[in-house]
Amino acid sequence: MAERSFHVARLPGFATMAVAVFVALYLPIFTLVAYSFNASNSMAVWGGFSLDWYAKAWANEQVKDATVRSLVIACFAAVISTAVATMAALGTTRRRAFKGQTFIYVMINQPLMVPEIVTAVALMILFGLVKTVTGIHGLGYLVLAHAAFCVPFAYLPIRARLEGMDLTLETAAADLYATPWATFRRVTLPLLAPGMVAGAMLAFVISLDDVVITEFVKSGGQDTLPTYMLGQLRRQLTPEINAVSTMLLAVTVVLLTTFFLLTRKKD
Amino acid sequence: MSRAEDAAVHRSVRNGWLLSTPALFLLTIAAAGPLLIVLVYSFLTPGQHGNVVWDFSVEGWIGILWSKDIFTGEWGLADAHLTIFWRSVSLSLLTTIFTFLLGFPTAWFIATRPPAQRALWLFLITIPFWTNLLIRTYAINEVLRKEGLINAVLLKLGVIDAPLDMLYGPFAIFVGMTYVYLPLMVLPLFAAIDRFDMKLLEAGYDLYASRMQVLRRVILPIVKPGIIAGSILVFVPSLGAYVTPRVLGGGKQMMIGNFIELQFLAGKNWPLGAALAMVLLIIVTVALLVYVRYANRDTSHG
Numbered sequence: 001m002a003e004r005s006f007h008v009a010r011l012p013g014f015a016t017m018a019v020a021v022f023v024a025l026y027l028p029i030f031t032l033v034a035y036s037f038n039a040s041n042s043m044a045v046w047g048g049f050s051l052d053w054y055a056k057a058w059a060n061e062q063v064k065d066a067t068v069r070s071l072v073i074a075c076f077a078a079v080i081s082t083a084v085a086t087m088a089a090l091g092t093t094r095r096r097a098f099k100g101q102t103f104i105y106v107m108i109n110q111p112l113m114v115p116e117i118v119t120a121v122a123l124m125i126l127f128g129l130v131k132t133v134t135g136i137h138g139l140g141y142l143v144l145a146h147a148a149f150c151v152p153f154a155y156l157p158i159r160a161r162l163e164g165m166d167l168t169l170e171t172a173a174a175d176l177y178a179t180p181w182a183t184f185r186r187v188t189l190p191l192l193a194p195g196m197v198a199g200a201m202l203a204f205v206i207s208l209d210d211v212v213i214t215e216f217v218k219s220g221g222q223d224t225l226p227t228y229m230l231g232q233l234r235r236q237l238t239p240e241i242n243a244v245s246t247m248l249l250a251v252t253v254v255l256l257t258t259f260f261l262l263t264r265k266k267d
Numbered sequence: 268m269s270r271a272e273d274a275a276v277h278r279s280v281r282n283g284w285l286l287s288t289p290a291l292f293l294l295t296i297a298a299a300g301p302l303l304i305v306l307v308y309s310f311l312t313p314g315q316h317g318n319v320v321w322d323f324s325v326e327g328w329i330g331i332l333w334s335k336d337i338f339t340g341e342w343g344l345a346d347a348h349l350t351i352f353w354r355s356v357s358l359s360l361l362t363t364i365f366t367f368l369l370g371f372p373t374a375w376f377i378a379t380r381p382p383a384q385r386a387l388w389l390f391l392i393t394i395p396f397w398t399n400l401l402i403r404t405y406a407i408n409e410v411l412r413k414e415g416l417i418n419a420v421l422l423k424l425g426v427i428d429a430p431l432d433m434l435y436g437p438f439a440i441f442v443g444m445t446y447v448y449l450p451l452m453v454l455p456l457f458a459a460i461d462r463f464d465m466k467l468l469e470a471g472y473d474l475y476a477s478r479m480q481v482l483r484r485v486i487l488p489i490v491k492p493g494i495i496a497g498s499i500l501v502f503v504p505s506l507g508a509y510v511t512p513r514v515l516g517g518g519k520q521m522m523i524g525n526f527i528e529l530q531f532l533a534g535k536n537w538p539l540g541a542a543l544a545m546v547l548l549i550i551v552t553v554a555l556l557v558y559v560r561y562a563n564r565d566t567s568h569g
Contacts, residue, residue, distance in 0.1 A: 011375060011478065018376030021369050025395055025449065028406035031416055035409070084290040091286025098280040104287045107294050113555055114302070115507025117524040118544045121531060122301035125308060125541075148297035151290055202397075209399040212509050216528075226401050233405060233514055245402045256397050260390060 033249070036242035053243040063244060066228040073139060073224060074207040077146035078154070082200040084147075085154035086192070093162045111149040119149070120216035127217055137219040145217050146207040153206050154199035157263060161195025194262050201259045205252055302548065309541035317535045327538030331546060348526075355522040358437060359505035362444040366452035366501050367494065369445070374456035374493075378463070389457065396450035404514045407443045408434065411515075435517025443515040444505050451504070452497040459493025492562065499558050503551050523547055 036054070040047025057063050085108075092104055111119065127141045169191070173183040211226040218227060225248060232241050309327045311319040334345035377388040395403060410416045411433040418430040433439055463486070471481040487494075509524035516522070521529065523543065530540025 010379070011372070011482065014372040014375050017369070017372040021373045021449070022391060024446075025392075027416070028410045028446070029395070029398070029403070032402070032406040032409055080293070084293055088287045088290035091283040095279045095283055096276060098283055100284070104291065107291055107299060110294060110299050113503075113551065114298070115504070115524070115547055115551055117507050117509045117527055118302065118305070118548050119298060120509075121527060121540065121544050122305045123297065124531065125304050125537075126301040144293075144297045148293050151294060155290075205397055209397075209401075211399075211401050226399060229401055229405070230510070230513075233408075241405070245399075245405065248399055249402060252398055253394060256394060260393075264386075 029249070032242050033246050035239050036246045038239050038242075041238060053239045054247075056240050057243045057247075060240070062223070062228060063225075066223045066225045069139070069222065070208055070224040070226070073142050073146055074204045076143045077150050077207040078200045078204040080143070080147040081150035081154045081203045082158075082196055085151050085199055085203075086158050086196055088151075089155055089158040089162050093159055094165075094167070108155050109152045112152050116212040120213045123213060124216040131219065139222065141217050141219075142214060142222065142224075145213050146210060149210070149213065150203035150206050153202040157198040157202065158192065158195040160263075161192055161198075165191055198259050198262050201255050201262075205255050208248070208251065305541045305544050309538055309545050311538050313536045313538050315535075317531070317537060319537050324538065327536075327542040330536065330539040331542055351521050351523060351526050354437060354520065355506055358441050358444065358522065359502050359508075361441055362448060362505045363452075363498050363502045365441075365445045366449050367456075367498065370449055370452035370456055370497065371494075373449075374453045374460050377453075377457050378460040392450050392453050392457075395447075396454070400447055401510055401514070403447050404443050404511050407439075407446050408514060411439055411442065435515065436520050437516075439515040439517075440508075440512050440520065440522070443511045444508060447511060448501045448505060451500040455496035455500060456490065456493045459490040459496075463489055495558060495561060499554055503554060506550065507547055 037049050037051065038047055039050035039052065088104065088108060092101055123141075123145050127145075131137055131141070165188075169187050170183055173187045174180075178186065209226065210224075211230055214224050215227050215230065218224070223231065225244065229241060229244060308319055310323055310325065312322040312324045312326070314320050329342070330345070332345060332348065333342045334348070335342055373392070377385060377392070380388055408415075412418070413430045413432065413434070417433070418427075421427045422430065433442075467485055467489070468481060471485045476484065507524050508522055509528065512520065512522040512525055516525070524547075527540050527543045527547070530536045530543065534540070
């Protein structure tokens with residue numbers, strides 16, 4: 001009998017530990033979500049189910065402003081980063097490797113390598129100078145900063161899509177006397193679209209979640225949802241912050257699920 | 268090569284650069300370029316109320332390890348700074364080790380699931396990875412609090428009589444970082460184990476190796492690239508962590524990231540802050556270069 005239960009790939013205790021890890025990974029998040037529905041004011045005692053904290057968060061002007069600001073920045077950042085990432089992906093794939101290509105890769109992936117706090121400080125200094133010189137304090141700085149660090153996230157799925165694309169379709173279009181632009185518009189772009197949507201969604205999620213760079217770049221009264229929450233965490237906590245977190249979590253999970261369905265390989 | 272082909276290659280390279288230009292421009296003005304300004308600022312003199320005075324000085328760099336006595340004006344080793352560096356490095360190393368100890372069985376478990384289930388388990392690891400870092404850190408705060416989940420359960424079970432004081436300190440930072448960076452360890456480990464040929468295990472067992480021997484002599488050497496990738500992916504953001512120590516360290520137990528912020532806000536010593544940021548950048552770059560070198564050597568030898 002001992003022979004039969006002996007699986008080569010089985011290492012004793014590994015499965016138990018893995019399941020424990022999954023539980024530990026999700027339990028804190030579930031707790032946080034559960035307390036957002038707590039009727040009691042306290043963060044310790046369960047006072048029954050209620051949606052009061054969502055109503056409170058909804059009525060809170062600061063939360064409303066921060067939400068709108070977060071969404072506006074994330075939309076612009078996603079569109080800009082996807083546009084430049086699509087062009088860069090077209091420029092760096094499907095042609096013979098050229099000198100300087102490594103440099104382009106390093107530049108595009110640079111935001112993944114440099115610690116956020118370093119970029120945050122650097123942008124605070126640079127944009128601070130620009131703000132003093134021009135006197136302009138708009139959301140543009142945040143959009144620019146977010147668009148930049150979203151580029152690698154938009155680039156990856158687009159590049160993957162391009163590399164897996166069948167070149168014969170474009171050759172066929174060219175053989176049928178389509179101009180390069182018409183081939184791009186009618187053949188390449190439609191085939192590329194799912195990759196671009198996936199890239200834009202990742203960029204959107206990444207922008208929506210950013211704390212550190214936003215915290216340093218923002219001018220007064222430009223809180224996004226995460227920086228607003230960071231500020232709140234210093235004060236007396238109420239389940240209102242759980243309600244805000246839960247809403248943000250829901251957006252992320254919905255977008256990610258869509259992303260995975262979009263990029264799933266068809267077997 | 269004919270002249271026409273030559274021209275085609277030339278055009279292709281030019282188009283490659285042209286198409287990459289907008290991305291390169293955006294990243295130069297809002298990501299890579301500003302780093303040069305930090306370098307310049309690290310060699311300037313601090314202004315009275317923050318910011319800088321444009322006079323060359325290396326005191327920002329000296330200030331990393333030494334500090335000037337306010338009364339005597341003499342330079343002495345800055346113990347407080349060393350404590351912060353030591354805390355950052357030791358907590359990052361501990362985090363890396365623990366994410367590996369927890370992540371390896373997890374990655375192994377996922378890689379040995381039937382293919383149909385594997386995508387789901389991977390998805391479950393990826394969701395926390397993409398979820399807001401602040402929210403996850405806050406979730407850990409809720410678990411560790413005096414009235415939090417752990418204390419509530421332990422009190423109920425009668426293991427403890429009074430709630431444990433776990434929040435705000437190195438322990439809480441360590442738990443928080445292990446929690447938030449765990450997916451970064453699991454994903455590259457999974458990629459390495461997924462490529463591992465399970466027949467090698469059979470061979471090992473056929474040659475009378477014990478489970479421990481198979482793990483140490485067969486599995487670990489082969490998945491080593493994944494271990495190194497995971498370790499760097501965890502160590503680098505841990506060393507530069509800002510949110511987690513701020514939310515779970517309680518303000519007094521700083522790490523390098525918070526120390527840099529302090530110089531720009533309350534400390535009013537921008538050159539020191541800039542120099543510290545450069546040091547962090549240099550450490551991270553060295554770690555990445557070592558990794559690239561190792562990864563290249565590894566592939567060239569098979």
